[in-house]
Amino acid sequence: MNKAPPLTENRHEDGAAAQKPERVSVLFPMPLPKAYDYACDGDVPPLGSFVTAPFGPREVAGVVWPSKGEAPPLEKLKTLAGVFDAPPLSPDLIAFIDWAAAYTMFPKGALLRMVMRVSDALEGPRMQTAFIRTDASEGLRMTAQRKAVLAAAGASPRSASDLAAQVNVSEAVVRGLADAGALARVDIDPDPPFAQPDLDRQGPELSDDQQFAAETLAAIVEEGGHKAVLIDGVTGSGKTEVYFEAVAAALKKDPEAQALILLPEIALTLPFLTRVEERFGAAPAPWHSDLTGAQRRRSWRRVADGSARLVVGARSALFLPFQKLRLIVVDEEHDNAYKQEEGVIYHARDMAVARGSLGGFPVALASATPSLETVVNVDEGRYEAVGLSSRFADAAMPDIHLIDMREDAPEAGRWLSPGLVREIDKNLSAHEQSLLFLNRRGYAPLTLCRRCGHKMTAPGSDSMLVEHRFENRLICHHTGFSMPKPTACPACNAVDALTPCGPGIERVAEEAKERWPQARISVLSSDTAPGPRSMRDVLDAMKAGEIDILIATQVAAKGHHFPNLTLVGVVDADLGLAGGDLRAAERTYQLLSQVTGRAGRAEKPGRAFLQTYQPEAPVLAALASGDRDAFLAAEAIGRRDLGFPPYGRLAAVTLRSLDEQALDRTANALKVAAPYADGVEVLGPARAPIYRLRGVARMRLLVKARRNVSLQAYLADWLAAVKVPGPVRVTVDINPYSFL
DNA sequence: GTAAGATGACGG
DNA sequence: CGTCATCTTACG
Numbered sequence: 001m002n003k004a005p006p007l008t009e010n011r012h013e014d015g016a017a018a019q020k021p022e023r024v025s026v027l028f029p030m031p032l033p034k035a036y037d038y039a040c041d042g043d044v045p046p047l048g049s050f051v052t053a054p055f056g057p058r059e060v061a062g063v064v065w066p067s068k069g070e071a072p073p074l075e076k077l078k079t080l081a082g083v084f085d086a087p088p089l090s091p092d093l094i095a096f097i098d099w100a101a102a103y104t105m106f107p108k109g110a111l112l113r114m115v116m117r118v119s120d121a122l123e124g125p126r127m128q129t130a131f132i133r134t135d136a137s138e139g140l141r142m143t144a145q146r147k148a149v150l151a152a153a154g155a156s157p158r159s160a161s162d163l164a165a166q167v168n169v170s171e172a173v174v175r176g177l178a179d180a181g182a183l184a185r186v187d188i189d190p191d192p193p194f195a196q197p198d199l200d201r202q203g204p205e206l207s208d209d210q211q212f213a214a215e216t217l218a219a220i221v222e223e224g225g226h227k228a229v230l231i232d233g234v235t236g237s238g239k240t241e242v243y244f245e246a247v248a249a250a251l252k253k254d255p256e257a258q259a260l261i262l263l264p265e266i267a268l269t270l271p272f273l274t275r276v277e278e279r280f281g282a283a284p285a286p287w288h289s290d291l292t293g294a295q296r297r298r299s300w301r302r303v304a305d306g307s308a309r310l311v312v313g314a315r316s317a318l319f320l321p322f323q324k325l326r327l328i329v330v331d332e333e334h335d336n337a338y339k340q341e342e343g344v345i346y347h348a349r350d351m352a353v354a355r356g357s358l359g360g361f362p363v364a365l366a367s368a369t370p371s372l373e374t375v376v377n378v379d380e381g382r383y384e385a386v387g388l389s390s391r392f393a394d395a396a397m398p399d400i401h402l403i404d405m406r407e408d409a410p411e412a413g414r415w416l417s418p419g420l421v422r423e424i425d426k427n428l429s430a431h432e433q434s435l436l437f438l439n440r441r442g443y444a445p446l447t448l449c450r451r452c453g454h455k456m457t458a459p460g461s462d463s464m465l466v467e468h469r470f471e472n473r474l475i476c477h478h479t480g481f482s483m484p485k486p487t488a489c490p491a492c493n494a495v496d497a498l499t500p501c502g503p504g505i506e507r508v509a510e511e512a513k514e515r516w517p518q519a520r521i522s523v524l525s526s527d528t529a530p531g532p533r534s535m536r537d538v539l540d541a542m543k544a545g546e547i548d549i550l551i552a553t554q555v556a557a558k559g560h561h562f563p564n565l566t567l568v569g570v571v572d573a574d575l576g577l578a579g580g581d582l583r584a585a586e587r588t589y590q591l592l593s594q595v596t597g598r599a600g601r602a603e604k605p606g607r608a609f610l611q612t613y614q615p616e617a618p619v620l621a622a623l624a625s626g627d628r629d630a631f632l633a634a635e636a637i638g639r640r641d642l643g644f645p646p647y648g649r650l651a652a653v654t655l656r657s658l659d660e661q662a663l664d665r666t667a668n669a670l671k672v673a674a675p676y677a678d679g680v681e682v683l684g685p686a687r688a689p690i691y692r693l694r695g696v697a698r699m700r701l702l703v704k705a706r707r708n709v710s711l712q713a714y715l716a717d718w719l720a721a722v723k724v725p726g727p728v729r730v731t732v733d734i735n736p737y738s739f740l
Numbered sequence: 741g742t743a744a745g746a747t748g749a750c751g752g
Numbered sequence: 753c754g755t756c757a758t759c760t761t762a763c764g
Contacts, residue, residue: 026764030741036764056763057743077764109741726759 023074026053027065029113031106035065039077048088050122052081061122063089063112066098084122087304089115089321092359099354105712105732106344114319114344118300120293127187130157131174136181145169146177157186191298193307197280199252203245204279210238213386214245217364220384221249221327226357230333230378231366233388234397235597236561239366242388243329244279246364250327251309257326258303261312262348264335265558276312287313287320315340315348318355326361328352333365333374334590339737347735349374368597369590372583372639373646375632398568398599398606400624402615414511415503420569420609421515427567428519428548432604435562436508436551437595438571441477441525443469443507444500447485454491456498460695468527469506478740479694508571509551516549524552557595566606568599573610573620579689581739582644585619586635592623645735649705651715652736654688657728660697666728667699673722679706680714690740702736 022044025035038053045051049064059081071077097115101108116122133153140146148167152158160174177183206214213231220227233239247259261284263272277283285299285308299320302308306323313320315338318328330338330349338348349365356363365374365383377383408417416424416436427434444467447456456465458476465474467485475482488495500507509523524538535555541547545564550556576588592610600606612620622631640647653670657663667685674682681704688698705711715732724730 028741028763030763032741032763038764053764055742060741060763072764113741 021074021079023067023071023077024051024080025065025067025071026051026062026080027112028055028060028062028109029116030060030109031113032109033101033107035068035108037067037071037077038080039074040080045080045083046088047091048094050084050086050088052084054078054081061116063094063116065108066094086122087306087321087323090323090325092325092355093321095358096355099358100346100351102712103354104344104346104734105715110344111319114316115321118296121297121300121304128159128190129185130159130188131163131178131183132157132186134182134184140177140180140182145173146182149173149177150182153183157188159188190294191301194285194302194309195282197248197251197282197284197310199248199280201279201281203248204241206241206245207238209233209388210242213242213388216386217242217246217362218249220362221246221253224253224360225362226360227362228353228356228377228383229362229364230370230374230383230385231364231388232368232370232385233366234368235594236601237368237388239368239388240275240331241279242386243331243364243366244276246362247310247327247329248280250361254324254326256306256324258306258309258311258322258324259327259329260317260320260322260325261310261329261331262317262338262352263312263314264332264337265314273312276310280310282310284308284310284312287311287317289314289316315346315351318348318351325355325359327364328356328361329364329366331366333367334369334371336587336737341733341738345731345733347737350735369593369628372586372632372635376636376646397626398596398608400596400608400610400626402573402620402624403609403611404615405611405613415508415571416511416515416569417611420611423567423607423609424516424549424569428516430566432566433542433545433547433562433564434549434567434569435556435565435595435598436505436512436549436569436571437553437556438503438505438508438551439554439575439591440502440504440572441468441527441553442466442475442504443510444502444504446501447474448499448501449489449492449494449497450499451489451494451497452492454489456490458694460692461690462692463690466504467500469510478690481694503571505551505553512549512551519548520546521549521551522547524550524556526553526555554591556598557591560598562598563601564604565598566600566604568596568606568608570595570608570610573612573623574614574617577614577617577619579739582639582642582650583737585617588619589623589628589631593628596623643704643706648707649703649709649711650735651703651705651711652733652739653701653703653715653719654731654733655685655699655701655724655728656696656731658695658697659727662725662728663697663699666722666724667701670701670718670722674701674718675714675721677705677709677714679709681705688740 021039021041024038024040024044026038027035045064047064047066050061051064052059052061097108097111101111131153132155149163152163152166160171163174164171178185220229231239231242250259251257273283273286285302287299303311304321311317330352333349340346353363378385403417403419405417408419410417424434446464447467456474457463458465458479458481461476463476463478465476468475472485473482474485489497505523505525509521512521522538539560542550542562570592573592577584596608599608610620618634655663655667671685682701684701685699688700691697
């Protein structure tokens with residue numbers, strides 16, 4: 001931010017009499033819990049206005065916030081410095097920020113910062129110079145280069161760099177022509193508005209199920225007011241088409257309405273944006289962390305001025321300055337990527353529902369494997385539900401079989417059971433594609449010294465280093481630390497004693513290549529380096545049938561459709577169950593049902609095999625029988641008995657410090673200071689499962705409470721009573737998902 | 741978030 | 753006793 005524009009001087013016509021200064025509260029985008037008051041002698045900017053004000057020794061941009069009363073007397077206040085020429089934040093966004101700050105227990109200013117992160121968006125339309133052709137070209141010294149530029153220029157303004165690049169001359173030629181009068185300079189907005197969605201465009205033909213669901217949603221949109229609705233339908237049942245209809249209805253109902261579609265991952269957004277464009281004839285405004293500065297500013301400004309009517313974005317899009325948000329769709333609502341774990345910790349699905357509730361508009365949650373939270377909300381009548389039961393075009397769900405690894409064990413050092421190998425053999429001879437799924441990047445998750453038993457960990461960390469054989473490096477998946485794989489054990493100096501333990505996808509790929517040397521085998525994971533092919537290329541090759549066996553991590557589970565894929569083998573179905581956090585089984589169900597759902601379609605039924613050492617585990621039995629609702633019901637009973645969410649409340653209080661003694665002392669002091677309250681239990685402190693990361697040690701206390709007690713109030717009382725020494729950092733995570 | 745004042749650690 | 757680093761506090 002450079003300089004604020006001067007305070008707008010919109011006095012009344014009689015103007016002469018100076019108005020009595022008034023009080024204005026301003027919230028700054030910094031981790032501050034409250035707004036600060038200022039005097040204002042001009043017109044009082046309305047709530048939500050972007051302003052600048054002296055704050056300490058400097059001038060800072062902030063937002064006019066609802067006043068809280070008690071404050072210094074008016075005479076003592078500093079004066080507002082300026083008002084930005086930008087549309088004010090809407091009252092429902094202000095209410096949402098206040099609510100979200102109270103809920104997450106982060107300072108209001110920290111939440112406002114998420115809204116204002118687009119650094120230069122407030123500068124307003126900083127015009128860009130562009131050029132158009134004029135008629136005044138007589139008497140001009142003409143050169144070949146000038147001629148080419150004039151030919152390229154027309155009535156619509158284009159930038160110097162754009163024109164120059166087209167005819168391959170320097171920008172000086174363009175500027176020279178402008179100075180000579182043959183081109184005229186015009187100012188254009190560097191952030192062009194987004195094309196308006198065409199709401200009358202005919203959507204695709206809907207099945208009966210889809211039609212019914214779409215009409216139900218449209219009716220909810222028509223009715224207005226807040227309601228949360230689950231769109232519950234298996235993969236391929238056409239949830240997207242259904243909520244597109246809801247979007248169309250919301251935007252049609254009010255010509256100023258805006259809608260937001262939230263997606264869990266950036267990777268999903270690119271093909272998705274195309275789908276939106278096909279449906280609405282215009283690409284939506286995108287919002288995710290990979291946008292460039294200019295794209296970010298454009299989306300932000302056009303959302304703020306209300307002209308971007310449809311936004312597709314990742315979780316942080318929830319904090320865009322919508323003028324008139326009327327509908328939010330949360331696609332894949334169960335996805336854990338909605339949980340923000342850094343900075344302000346929040347769950348975008350829950351925040352979306354709160355935003356809708358405060359703004360008085362509906363929120364649709366879509367999933368094939370809805371979260372237990374959402375299912376319970378439906379069961380208890382807080383959310384509505386529309387179901388899409390039949391798979392689109394009657395495609396069958398794959399047959400799912402369990403392979404008991406205790407009975408059908410692979411040879412030592414191998415990971416594929418004889419049963420799974422036979423199935424892949426069959427698929428290869430039928431010229432159909434197979435997917436081997438293992439949610440573990442790299443070659444081996446653990447490297448052990450055979451001589452002394454030393455485990456390779458990152459310096460200052462307790463997390464295991466994962467061998468990546470393509471790069472011949474050991475990598476820490478938590479911090480990104482990496483080192484070349486040493487030849488000698490760093491503990492006992494034994495040479496060639498470091499042994500890879502357990503499989504990652506690279507190791508499974510190695511086994512597959514040995515077993516099926518004639519097959520076309522590719523590896524797909526989120527790692528950028530290995531192999532000459534990018535993720536995109538591998539996905540395209542898979543779709544085109546140029547791969548026989550794809551060995552992939554989680555990235556293959558999401559949103560891709562492979563027409564000739566008929567077999568999915570899950571190498572380690574038990575992987576996500578270890579560690580036993582409260583959502584482990586649920587997550588496993590969601591992930592594995594999504595992966596196995598990749599196999600087969602109408603004309604080619606698919607099958608899936610899950611390798612497991614615990615076939616009797618309820619999750620795996622439920623996957624095999626396809627009985628999602630029975631599984632959820634059993635999970636629900638388990639959670640209720642233990643008083644866990646959604647039947648109880650949970651918060652994690654995490655302490656971090658380089659100084660382990662201070663950490664220990666503080667954790668114990670906190671525990672001792674925990675006030676007694678009926679229905680509240682404080683567990684811990686316990687070391688985090690990965691105790692040290694980058695030298696920082698972490699301990700955690702968990703607060704478990706009955707649903708009817710306010711966790712936030714309890715935590716506020718508690719934490720206010722304990723003096724935490726400087727080097728120890730405390731963060732609160734309401735309703736934690738990650739227990740690392 | 742940031743800058744100023746307060747407190748403490750080491751060096752002349 | 754002075755200077756520099758680091759912690760604490762306040763910002764209207």
